[in-house]
Amino acid sequence: MKQLQNVWQDKVAVLSLSIITVTTVAGIFAPFVAPHDPEEVHMELRFASASWEYLLGNDHLGRCILSRLIYGIRPSMLWVFAALLLSVSIGSIVGVLAGYFRGKTDAFLMRVCDVILSFPGYVMTLAIIGILGVGFENIIIAFVLIKWAWFARIIRTSVMQYAEADYVKFSKAIGASNLGIMIRHIVPVTLPDIAVISSSSFGSMILQISGFSFLGLGIQAPEAEWGMMLNEAREVMFSRPEMMLVPGLTIVIVVSAINYLSDTLQVVLDPKLMTSSHKLQGLETASVVKLEGKAGA
Template identity: 90%
Template sequence: MNRFQHVWKDKVAVLSLSIISLTTMAGIFAPFVAPHDPAEVHMELRFASASWEYLLGNDHLGRCVLSRLIYAIRPSMLWVFAALLLSVLTGSIVGVLAGYFRGKTDAFLMRVCDVILSFPGYVMTLAIIGILGVGFENVIIAFVLMKWAWFARIIRASVMQYAESDYVKFSKAIGASNLGIMIRHIIPVALPDIAVISSSSFGSMILQISGFSFLGLGIQAPEAEWGMMLNEAREVMFSRPEFMLAPGLTIVIVVSAINYLSDTLQVALDPKLMTSTYKQQGLVRASAVKLEGKGVA
């Protein structure tokens, strides 16, 4: 049975994938999707309610909330995804080298990772931002510098179990190069594990970048970002709470969709979890049949 049939049969997973895809496309084509210029100021429309022209109303400078929400997809989601890819790529290279060669290579690389991971993530991120300065680019750099070590340690553990496989030993016996073995035999079987840990980290990174922007450490005005939009709406959070609902609900919906899709992918890519899921489904169906036979249903 195809692994991904489990994903397509899960309606919530399909809905989550649709939300992520539509949000991504809206961010990529923001100039064509957004109804107005996100930086265009109309002070006469300051905190104006929703209308047909401005579907989500206007913020404290009279800017279109919907347009800013759409443009905010780029830093809040797309640039975070780029930082995730760079972190995963760096961590994968280090993890594969450490897990395959072991010995002194493994000891040296893991000690470097231990040094980085010994500091609390948020504290080190704030320290890096303090050194480099406030700004979205510096937050992204801090994310990459802090995240790659975590990915490297997890990927190393995955690679170590595959490096002892019979087909790897056979490849070494016939004289295959280490680089060829890693590219042909190690990386392909480790990709599902890499995909699972990457997808599970994506949602948390979106929350973190929104949190830093909310605190004023991330993206700066006049650019739009979901966390910064929440911060800008704080002054009217009691009189006009709807201005906090738009970016807040967007964060909740997107992160929830990413997390659910990540869990579904983990089940689809892990044969043990897949078997367990089908066993549970079989028990539920059997119980339903028994209850129906007894007239309970």
């Protein structure tokens, strides 16, 4: 509870959480929040300026930019979050098994992870897209096939810290099953680490999916997605810079909020970082007091 209070005392963290919450809710209820159909074409409103009916104006086909921005939350954020959950789930299972059993199980699973991680992520993603074809679903599949190995390696390291703890040895001594020990004793203590690495990866995955869509490898027209909106506005970036500014700022704001909230969670959930931050604040306060004392003298 005290840790949660520290989060609520951080105004920037609260603002970041509010941005993420509002964006997520808007994406879930996009049909009710968006003022217009995002795919409805009005050529007479082509490149129209902002008005009360179209708050952010219209694009090159006269479509409502605000509506497309809201519907773009679903692929850019919600579907990426679903891919993240699936990747973390697979990586957690593999990491817990490898870190708990060790030996041959650990060696086999980690060699599989080494093979996957030996190739650059973007190269592997492009290779999978080349095999499966262009499309948003294929990018999500590529993310899951690549990301789980990275999560498995990190979670394995976390599990190994607790697998030899006294309470785990005691559970084995009284005849508890390996599955029961992993569920009751190993998984709960690794949840903070899983939460931190998941939140830190969320922002980078949003940037990656937007980047692939910007290159034309993700969602295809006429569906809305932030990266594709940037791609569509590329041809008029000098004559109509606001067309790129809206989706670009949205990506920057959302990813910045996610990254800051991730950093806050890492400090809150890791007592060592919390202690070091308090020490740093104490040293800064002491330095200020000394300087003021010298000035007063």
